[in-house]
Amino acid sequence: MATLGGLIKDFRIQKRISQLEVATKMGWSDTTRLSKIEQGRTSKPTRSVIDRILDALGISESEKNELLLFGGYIPDPTEIKKGINDVSEKIDSWPYPSYLIDFTWRLLYSNVPGTKTFYAPSNQILKKGNANLLEFPFLPDFPLEIYKGEDEDNVAPFTVAQIGQFKIEEHIRSEESWYRKLIGRLMKNETFRQTWAKVTPNTYKKKLVDYEYKIVKGSWTGKKQTLRFHILTSKLISDPRFQLVMYLPVDKETEGFYANKSYLKAQ
Incomplete structure (x- = not known):
């Protein structure tokens, strides 16, 4: 069954971006937090965290909104x-x-x-x-x-x-x-x-x-x-x-x- 973290990982791999690159753009000291999100081993990320991750991946607006729907993030x-x-x-x-x-x-x-x-x-x-x-x-x-x-x-x-x-x-x-x-x-x-x-x-x-x-x-x-x-x-x-x-x-x-x-x- 697809998960939000799994989809984020798929996008990251498709764009050939490493976990370290994303973590660096996020201002995180290492990849531990991103790894947990991708593996679904943490609580649902806040909207602000998801926005920053998706921005770091450089995905399109339509792709971003698809992920926000899948993740159940209501429109602001x-x-x-x-x-x-x-x-x-x-x-x-x-x-x-x-x-x-x-x-x-x-x-x-x-x-x-x-x-x-x-x-x-x-x-x-x-x-x-x-x-x-x-x-x-x-x-x-x-x-x-x-x-x-x-x-x-x-x-x-x-x-x-x-x-x-x-x-x-x-x-x-x-x-x-x-x-x-x-x-x-x-x-x-x-x-x-x-x-x-x-x-x-x-x-x-x-x-x-x-x-x-x-x-x-x-x-x-x-x-x-x-x-x-x-x-x-x-x-x-x-x-x-x-x-x-x-x-x-x-x-x-x-x-x-x-x-x-x-x-x-x-x-």
């Missing part, structure tokens, strides 16, 4: 700003819900259709990185009834689907500090706590990673409406720690909801 505020800048024009021009998340499911930026449809916070709040998609169905008085899954006939309630998908995607990160903080905070919610205990990765079965079918029921304009979407997700080439999410209407009713800008009436 500067990187969030860059990620938003890379796709904000595409998100804002999309006529249906679209938003940017990172691999921890933090919701970082949304267009107006997305914000209004799902009653999300403003982008000024989202940019701070405190909103997470896992918590949305467990918010007090959440005004929407949502189901998602593979297709119309294979969907699960939002609470079950979110936890099931999260466990599928994030099981290898359960020891990360961000994971523990998020789950620890949500465990204070009784509904979340009960649902988390009973949902396993097998409860919510998906065949595709980057596609979902979603049904959203709400009363945005004062009358009950049902919206149906195909949802496509794509990692950013520049930094795969970020994912662009784009919604496509399944039927004429959903398409008309956005063509008529009915979502603007949502409070």
Whole structure:
């Protein structure tokens, strides 16, 4: 099984750089510390240490971000700003819900259709990185009834689907500090706590990673409406720690909801 230290070693060997060269650039007296990192015989290096090692190796920005994703290093505020800048024009021009998340499911930026449809916070709040998609169905008085899954006939309630998908995607990160903080905070919610205990990765079965079918029921304009979407997700080439999410209407009713800008009436 690949490890972060092993990948660092692979890059170092590919670039024909010795451990001593890296250690010298790091200001370390010998190669002991680097050797332990490469062999996985030490705790997870801090982000600053990893940045310095990768800079010493002279790898490209895209290679660096791949390693940061593999190592589970969440984007910092500067990187969030860059990620938003890379796709904000595409998100804002999309006529249906679209938003940017990172691999921890933090919701970082949304267009107006997305914000209004799902009653999300403003982008000024989202940019701070405190909103997470896992918590949305467990918010007090959440005004929407949502189901998602593979297709119309294979969907699960939002609470079950979110936890099931999260466990599928994030099981290898359960020891990360961000994971523990998020789950620890949500465990204070009784509904979340009960649902988390009973949902396993097998409860919510998906065949595709980057596609979902979603049904959203709400009363945005004062009358009950049902919206149906195909949802496509794509990692950013520049930094795969970020994912662009784009919604496509399944039927004429959903398409008309956005063509008529009915979502603007949502409070």
